[in-house]
Structures are given as structure tokens and as C-alpha cells.
Amino acid sequence: MQDAIKLSPAEQTLLGHLRDAGDDVAAQRFEQSGLPNRRVEEYHYSDLKMLLRAVPEARAALVEQPGTTVAFDGVARITIANGALVAPSGLPEGLTVTIEKAGPTTGSDPMAQINAALAGEAVRIAVAPGADVTLHIDRRTEGEAALSADQVAIEVGKGAKAFVVETFGGSDAAHMVNAATSLTVADEANATHVQIDRQALAVTQFVNNRYELGANANLRTLTVNTGAGFNRVNVFGHFGGGDTHADFGGLNLLEGKQHADITLDVTHAVPDTTSSELFKSVCRGDAKGIFQGKINVAKDAQKSDAKMMSQGLLLSEGAEIHTKPELEIFADDVICGHGATCGELDDSALFYLMSRGIPRVEAEAMLIRAFLDELFDPLDNEPVTEYLETIVGDWLAAAAASEGK
Amino acid sequence: MSSPILEIKDLHAKVEDDDKEILKGVNLTLNGGEVHAIMGRNGSGKSTLSYILAGKDGYEVTGGQVLFKGEDLLEMEPDERAVAGLFLAFQYPTEIPGVATMTFLKTALNAQRKARGENELSTPDFMKAVREAAGNLDISSDMLKRALNVGFSGGEKKRAEILQMALLEPTLCVLDETDSGLDIDALKTVSDGVNSLRSPDRAMLVITHYQRLLNHIVPDYVHVFADGRIVESGDRELALELEQKGYAAFDGKAA
Ligand SMILES: Nc1ncnc2c1ncn2[C@@H]1O[C@H](COP(=O)(O)OP(=O)(O)OP(=O)(O)O)[C@@H](O)[C@H]1O
Numbered sequence: 001m002q003d004a005i006k007l008s009p010a011e012q013t014l015l016g017h018l019r020d021a022g023d024d025v026a027a028q029r030f031e032q033s034g035l036p037n038r039r040v041e042e043y044h045y046s047d048l049k050m051l052l053r054a055v056p057e058a059r060a061a062l063v064e065q066p067g068t069t070v071a072f073d074g075v076a077r078i079t080i081a082n083g084a085l086v087a088p089s090g091l092p093e094g095l096t097v098t099i100e101k102a103g104p105t106t107g108s109d110p111m112a113q114i115n116a117a118l119a120g121e122a123v124r125i126a127v128a129p130g131a132d133v134t135l136h137i138d139r140r141t142e143g144e145a146a147l148s149a150d151q152v153a154i155e156v157g158k159g160a161k162a163f164v165v166e167t168f169g170g171s172d173a174a175h176m177v178n179a180a181t182s183l184t185v186a187d188e189a190n191a192t193h194v195q196i197d198r199q200a201l202a203v204t205q206f207v208n209n210r211y212e213l214g215a216n217a218n219l220r221t222l223t224v225n226t227g228a229g230f231n232r233v234n235v236f237g238h239f240g241g242g243d244t245h246a247d248f249g250g251l252n253l254l255e256g257k258q259h260a261d262i263t264l265d266v267t268h269a270v271p272d273t274t275s276s277e278l279f280k281s282v283c284r285g286d287a288k289g290i291f292q293g294k295i296n297v298a299k300d301a302q303k304s305d306a307k308m309m310s311q312g313l314l315l316s317e318g319a320e321i322h323t324k325p326e327l328e329i330f331a332d333d334v335i336c337g338h339g340a341t342c343g344e345l346d347d348s349a350l351f352y353l354m355s356r357g358i359p360r361v362e363a364e365a366m367l368i369r370a371f372l373d374e375l376f377d378p379l380d381n382e383p384v385t386e387y388l389e390t391i392v393g394d395w396l397a398a399a400a401a402s403e404g405k
Numbered sequence: 406m407s408s409p410i411l412e413i414k415d416l417h418a419k420v421e422d423d424d425k426e427i428l429k430g431v432n433l434t435l436n437g438g439e440v441h442a443i444m445g446r447n448g449s450g451k452s453t454l455s456y457i458l459a460g461k462d463g464y465e466v467t468g469g470q471v472l473f474k475g476e477d478l479l480e481m482e483p484d485e486r487a488v489a490g491l492f493l494a495f496q497y498p499t500e501i502p503g504v505a506t507m508t509f510l511k512t513a514l515n516a517q518r519k520a521r522g523e524n525e526l527s528t529p530d531f532m533k534a535v536r537e538a539a540g541n542l543d544i545s546s547d548m549l550k551r552a553l554n555v556g557f558s559g560g561e562k563k564r565a566e567i568l569q570m571a572l573l574e575p576t577l578c579v580l581d582e583t584d585s586g587l588d589i590d591a592l593k594t595v596s597d598g599v600n601s602l603r604s605p606d607r608a609m610l611v612i613t614h615y616q617r618l619l620n621h622i623v624p625d626y627v628h629v630f631a632d633g634r635i636v637e638s639g640d641r642e643l644a645l646e647l648e649q650k651g652y653a654a655f656d657g658k659a660a
Pocket residue numbers: 420423427445446447448449450451452453454463496
């Protein structure tokens with residue numbers, strides 16, 4: 001066994017939380033490795049040892065009356081506040097919500113392991129076979145600055161259709177949130193999963209998404225990072241059944257000193273599966289947007305087809321966008337490709353719009369909206385698309401205001 | 406007499422990051438009601454002139470002056486020029502994916518109205534105006550449903566430019582090779598569209614390579630552009646003479 005390394009004060013606090021949670025294995029593991037630094041490939045652009053200066057001393061405690069991040073018209077909502085499920089009411093038919101003991105994590109991601117150690121319970125959401133449901137999960141961290149960890153496990157039954165939108169929000173305090181969502185899509189099921197970060201700027205957030213796909217199934221995802229000062233989202237996707245397609249999407253919409261990192265790892269484990277990965281970053285100020293994407297094709301996964309694309313829009317000198325695509329292919333009859341673009345707004349498009357009398361700020365806004373359209377449009381859910389467009393609108397208005405135009 | 410719509414006085418210009426001068430002393434005055442045609446070799450600077458009038462970045466005016474209805478045009482931002490009444494029909498209209506054509510038209514129209522202190526157009530009024538203008542130019546409603554200029558054929562792009570011009574009702578229309586890429590019927594349709602906009606308080610600057618366009622849009626003046634300036638001006642006959650003799654007779658260069 002190797003010697004324990006020197007832990008930073010933030011790491012010491014986190015270690016204390018792991019011990020308090022009673023997970024000795026996790027505590028011991030953490031004591032030996034600490035937080036991942038830039039030498040850990042998956043955390044190359046998000047050196048947590050450097051970036052994580054403080055971890056709240058307090059664990060998030062039960063709250064009586066949590067707030068609401070947003071109400072989507074006609075969409076059932078369940079709230080999870082400070083890690084605890086608020087007794088749901090008015091759930092649509094075909095949906096069962098239960099609480100179970102938090103599951104152990106699969107995989108080796110250190111933040112996912114910490115989530116598993118800290119989250120006491122998991123909210124299990126089952127969509128009955130053949131059902132068709134739309135659900136909003138409002139995940140909140142309320143009160144004074146606290147460390148909060150929660151788990152949601154969604155199971156979409158055979159032949160069912162589910163649209164799940166999750167929002168992350170809460171009080172303005174400097175919380176550290178570690179959330180996990182697993183989504184299992186059974187054979188012939190169709191699922192859409194949208195995640196929208198509406199946290200306060202002071203929040204540091206880790207999100208671990210795990211998708212498990214059956215045969216003849218379909219999945220679309222979109223994760224949007226825009227609120228928290230620091231965000232790290234892991235996306236693990238696993239194809240376990242043939243004739244299945246998934247579209248993975250993500251957006252970092254950042255300003256000021258925000259840092260958001262989406263790291264994706266998709267495995268085509270069986271033959272005849274297809275995927276697309278589309279990730280975009282729009283950064284202004286000194287913000288940093290990161291996308292790392294890895295596609296694995298197993299030896300037997302013939303006829304896999306994966307197209308990964310990363311696009312960045314830099315709106316200021318100080319902004320940074322980092323992209324790292326990776327393909328690991330062991331099958332021979334596959335089509336896999338990746339591309340990346342990164343640049344400023346297209347000058348000639350901007351000029352064209354302005355030459356018709358549209359003021360610069362408005363023309364820029366039109367082009368930014370156009371850039372994002374490709375992510376929002378396929379969601380096919382009006383209240384959610386409208387909400388996303390409002391977020392973009394507010395973001396653009398704030399940008400225009402701070403530029404004093 | 407009222408002041409001219411456009412006065413270009415000894416205009417010199419170059420590309421920002423290049424020392425080569427492209428415009429070498431352009432002089433041109435357009436009064437209300439007049440249509441001027443500019444003809445000239447490839448690369449002589451015609452599009453550069455139109456871009457500088459519209460305010461495109463990347464060019465540096467090194468001398469001279471441009472007055473638009475008596476105001477210093479070169480001081481204005483591109484959107485201010487449009488609001489003041491200038492319209493450039495681009496030689497190569499830009500494709501803008503993700504921006505719906507109708508949204509764009511409405512935004513542009515209302516931005517101009519707002520800047521002029523007028524009320525925004527209601528959606529039904531706007532739709533009516535677009536439908537009418539589109540009908541006149543044989544533009545299908547399917548085209549209007551697409552993203553701006555995306556997937557439009559060469560000729561469709563040119564027609565879409567004239568549609569914008571008809572909706573925005575500018576005082577100065579600069580048409581940069583609007584005829585190139587148009588089939589014979591489309592040339593007639595587009596020319597009719599342009600002609601219907603001719604009016605005593607509007608001026609037009611028509612850049613073309615083909616005298617055929619000038620059979621449809623009959624100009625009051627024709628200018629021969631060579632190496633960054635106007636080397637010869639005349640009436641309609643000059644275009645015919647040019648077609649017979651070629652540019653060499655005017656700029657002294659071999660054909
Ligand atoms: N941005 C630029 N950078 C470098 N050179 C340029 C730029 N814009 C124009 N030029 C040069 O200036 C000259 C004039 O170009 P311009 O496009 O104005 O010609 P034109 O008369 O419109 O030609 P055409 O009939 O082919 O459309 C050309 O030699 C062109 O290469």
C-alpha cells in the first residue's frame with residue numbers, strides 16, 4: 001500500500017465528510033489519492049487539486065420548504081432538496097417514485113465514487129413499460145453553504161417513452177453539489193434527458209450521468225452548464241443492445257470566471273448501434289469551456305456508427321475553449337468520425353445582418369441563437385425549449401448590459 | 406434643387422492589412438430618380454466600392470469623402486447606414502444557418518422602423534407585405550421557410566436580395582451583379598422588381614458585366630470602372646460601345 005499523500009485543507013474537509021458518512025473504503029482510497037490533478041487524463045483541464053480551494057464544512061440538512069427553480073407548463077414535478085425527496089404528489093400514470101439505499105458506483109471516476117460514498121439514498125423513478133411520461137426533477141440545494149450529494153436512478157421500461165428534464169438550483173450560498181443520475185433505457189424504449197444547471201455562481205457542482213441502453217431503443221440527451229461557477233459533468237454511455245441510437249448533446253454557456261467541463265465516455269459494446277455527439281461552448285469574459293469526448297467501440301461491435309462534433313464560440317479575448325476528442329476502436333467494420341471547430345462570430349454574417357439595419361448587439365445575439373438552435377430544436381418539447389431560449393436571452397442581455405451597449 | 410443622394414469625392418481606399426490601393430480616386434454623384442450603371446473588368450474594384458459604401462470591416466479609406474444625403478457616410482456603422490436608407494444587394498449573399506428567413510426579415514424591418522422612431526409592424530401586416538413582395542418576385546413560400554440564404558440557388562439568392570430591398574424601401578440601392586446567375590426569365594422578373602422601385606426620391610447604382618441587364622433596367626448614366634476609378638462616363642450608349650470595343654479601348658490595357 002502506498003503512503004498517504006499530503007492533502008490540502010479542502011481535501012481534508014472532504015475526507016472528514018467521507019469518514020462521517022461511514023464509508024471507510026472510500027475514505028481510505030481518498031486519503032491515498034486525494035482529488036484528481038491535471039496528470040489524471042480525464043481531469044487534465046479541470047485540475048481539482050488546484051481548483052477546489054474549499055469544501056463546505058456542513059452537510060446539507062433537511063429543509064422544510066424548498067423553492068422551485070422553474071415550473072414547466074403542464075409537466076409533473078418532483079423535488080429533491082438537500083439530497084432528500086420531497087413527498088411527490090400528482091404524479092402521472094405509469095410513474096413510480098421510491099426511495100432506496102444509494103447504489104455503489106460502477107466505474108472508476110473519483111467524483112462518482114465520492115457521490116456513491118456520500119449519497120445516503122437514491123430516488124428511484126420507474127416508468128412502466130409502454131407508458132408515456134414527461135417529468136421535471138427539480139434538484140435543489142437550499143440554505144447555508146453545504147456539501148450535498150444525491151442520486152437519481154431512472155428506469156424507462158420496455159417500449160415506454162419518457163421525457164425527463166432535470167434542473168439544478170438552490171440558494172446563493174457556496175455549496176458543493178455532487179449529483180448522480182443513472183438512466184436505464186429498456187428495449188424499444190425512447191428517452192430524452194435534459195439537464196439544466198441554474199445554480200448560483202458561488203456553487204461548485206459535479207454531475208455524474210450514466211446511460212445504459214437496451215436494444216431497439218432511442219436516447220437523446222442535453223446537458224447545459226450555465227449557472228455554477230464551477231461545473232464538471234461526466235457522461236457515461238453504454239450500448240448494450242443492437243439497433244439502438246443515441247444523440248448526446250451538451251452546452252457550456254459561460255461568462256466571467258466560470259469553468260465548465262463536460263467529459264464524455266461512450267461505449268458501443270454490441271453490433272449495430274449508432275450515436276451522435278454534439279457539444280458546444282459559448283464563452284465570454286475569462287470563462288473556460290471544456291469538452292472531452294471518448295468513443296469506444298468494442299471488438300464485436302461491428303457496424304457501429306458514431307459522429308462526434310465539438311464547436312466553440314469565443315466571444316472575448318480572455319475566454320478559453322478546450323476540446324479533446326478520442327476514438328478507441330477495436331472493431332473493423334465501423335464508421336466513426338470526429339470534428340472540432342472553434343472561432344469567433346462569423347464577420348461576414350455579422351456584416352450581412354447589420355447591413356440590413358440590425359444593430360450589432362442584436363445581430364450578434366441572432367448568430368449566437370442560431371449557433372445553439374441545433375441543440376435545442378430537436379428536443380421537441382416546447383416548454384423546455386422556451387425555457388432554454390429564455391436562459392440564452394437573459395445571458396445575452398446580461399452580456400450586452402455589461403458591455404455597456 | 407435638393408442635395409444629391411450620394412456624393413463620392415476622390416475616394417481612395419485599401420485593404421486594411423495590405424498596402425495595395427484598390428480605389429484610386431472615385432468621383433460620382435447620384436441624384437434622386439437617377440439610375441447609374443457601373444461596368445468594369447474583374448478585379449477593378451467595383452465590389453470594394455459597394456462594400457465601403459455599406460461599411461464592411463477590413464477596408465481603410467485613405468482619402469476622399471462620401472456624403473449620403475449630405476451626411477458623412479463613412480462615419481456611420483453599417484446598421485446606421487441601412488437605417489439612413491442605404492441598401493446593398495450583395496454579389497455573393499451570405500448564407501446564415503440557424504437564422505430563419507422570416508425572422509430575419511421581420512427583425513431587419515422592425516429594427517429600421519424602430520431606429521427611425523416608427524411603430525413596429527404587426528405580424529399580419531408584415532406577413533402581407535412579405536407575401537406581396539415575394540409574389541412579385543416569384544419567390545416560393547417554401548424558400549421563405551428556410552434558413553437565410555441556406556441552400557438557395559444562385560438565382561434564388563439574388564431574388565431574395567431584391568425581396569429584402571423591396572421590403573426595406575431604401576433611398577439608395579446598390580446592386581452588385583444582381584444579374585449574374587439569373588436565368589432569362591428571372592432576369593426579367595428581378596428587373597421588373599427593381600424598376601418598380603424607381604422613384605424620384607430614390608437613386609440606384611447598378612454594377613454589372615452585361616449590357617443585357619441595361620435593356621431591362623435602363624440607366625441614366627453609364628460609367629466605366631478601371632483600376633479603382635471611373636475612366637469614362639456617358640449615357641446608355643456607352644454600354645453598347647463598351648460591348649463592341651471591349652475594355653481595352655477605355656483603360657488602355659490589352660484585352
Ligand atoms: N479583403 C481583400 N483582401 C485582399 N485583396 C482584396 C480584398 N478585397 C478586394 N481585394 C482585391 O481588390 C481588387 C478589387 O476587388 P473587387 O472585388 O472590388 O473587384 P470587382 O471589380 O468587384 O471584380 P468582379 O467583377 O470580379 O466582381 C481585387 O484585386 C481583389 O483581389
